[in-house]
Amino acid sequence: MARKKIALVGAGNIGGTLAHLAALKGLGDVVLFDVAEGIPQGKALDLSQCGPVEGFDASITGSNDYADIAGADVVIVTAGVARKPGMSRDDLLGINLKVMKAVGEGIRDNCPDAFVICITNPLDAMVWALREFSGLPANKVVGMAGVLDSARFATFLAWEFGVSVKDVNAFVLGGHGDTMVPVLSYSTINGIPVKDMAKIKGISEDRLGEIVQRTRSGGGEIVGLLKTGSAFYAPATSAISMAEAYLYDQKRILPCAVQVDGKYGVDGLYVGVPVVIGANGAEEVIEINLTDEEKANLQVSVDAVKELLDACKALDSSL
Numbered sequence: 001m002a003r004k005k006i007a008l009v010g011a012g013n014i015g016g017t018l019a020h021l022a023a024l025k026g027l028g029d030v031v032l033f034d035v036a037e038g039i040p041q042g043k044a045l046d047l048s049q050c051g052p053v054e055g056f057d058a059s060i061t062g063s064n065d066y067a068d069i070a071g072a073d074v075v076i077v078t079a080g081v082a083r084k085p086g087m088s089r090d091d092l093l094g095i096n097l098k099v100m101k102a103v104g105e106g107i108r109d110n111c112p113d114a115f116v117i118c119i120t121n122p123l124d125a126m127v128w129a130l131r132e133f134s135g136l137p138a139n140k141v142v143g144m145a146g147v148l149d150s151a152r153f154a155t156f157l158a159w160e161f162g163v164s165v166k167d168v169n170a171f172v173l174g175g176h177g178d179t180m181v182p183v184l185s186y187s188t189i190n191g192i193p194v195k196d197m198a199k200i201k202g203i204s205e206d207r208l209g210e211i212v213q214r215t216r217s218g219g220g221e222i223v224g225l226l227k228t229g230s231a232f233y234a235p236a237t238s239a240i241s242m243a244e245a246y247l248y249d250q251k252r253i254l255p256c257a258v259q260v261d262g263k264y265g266v267d268g269l270y271v272g273v274p275v276v277i278g279a280n281g282a283e284e285v286i287e288i289n290l291t292d293e294e295k296a297n298l299q300v301s302v303d304a305v306k307e308l309l310d311a312c313k314a315l316d317s318s319l
């Protein structure tokens with residue numbers, strides 16, 4: 001059986017970490033693509049030299065030519081620019097929208113059968129635009145945010161309760177950003193609802209609220225510390241878990257940004273919801289019962305995504 005091919009569009013901090021993880025986990029051969037000349041080639045060379053030490057023999061190459069992503073089974077997109085001082089949200093949206101157009105067309109022309117995972121921010125709008133520009137079926141284009149946001153939530157809960165992260169199952173829905181919805185009612189410590197565990201441990205509702213808030217601003221907390229960039233280890237790990245669910249047909253239920261048609265009162269939007277990921281990509285959106293408060297919070301998140309899509313449509317008349 002031929003090896004799988006993993007194309008990473010964007011060879012920055014997350015792209016490089018993705019390549020390392022994909023090689024370590026033996027997911028397949030890796031192509032790092034970037035518009036910056038030398039960066040993907042240099043990282044590919046450096047990563048290839050991990051092979052003799054780690055004992056992996058995946059081929060890792062760098063490229064500035066879309067032809068090199070031809071036939072990829074999985075494409076993970078991190079291409080784009082980060083917001084810099086003085087840049088408005090619309091400036092950023094305009095630039096990254098153009099990047100999604102180039103990337104979408106590159107995927108359409110070279111690997112239309114791939115499973116595509118978008119990471120570029122603003123996530124919910126960019127994954128939607130990438131689907132539009134690539135023309136791929138919606139089940140094959142998904143966005144990574146929920147796995148990361150849930151991992152952050154799980155980390156903070158494990159620390160608070162003094163238990164292993166392995167026993168924490170935390171759930172975050174909605175858009176990626178300040179409006180995300182950490183769902184306490186579906187979060188458990190090895191099956192014990194978090195709210196019950198909080199009572200057992202004497203942890204107040206206010207303290208749980210602080211943890212929810214820290215999860216919401218989890219990305220910003222890291223940007224504040226790093227100063228020159230955003231998180232990249234956990235975002236890369238999260239996207240790799242989605243790639244594995246697809247490549248190995250694991251049917252995992254993961255919170256991902258997928259096109260929602262009807263469920264959760266949402267129509268034709270990309271929003272973070274629990275979805276079964278298997279060999280057919282995003283196979284089934286799972287609609288869970290939410291409390292009224294969670295429903296209202298999800299609606300705020302959906303409205304924020306809608307606003308972003310309207311801004312994208314105003315910037316690019318082909319959308």
Ligand code: TXD
Nearest residue numbers: 010011012013014034035036078079080119120121145235
């Ligand atoms: O949960 C999530 N979805 C996220 C999203 C969590 C963390 C970070 N998130 C976003 O991922 C972040 O806001 C960025 O939009 C992306 C990528 O983050 P990364 O930290 O990897 O950014 P870098 O290091 O700036 O890398 C971006 C690369 C860089 O090498 C550019 O040269 C390249 O993108 N780039 C392009 N590649 C291909 N094609 C085009 N047009 C292009 N433009 C820039």
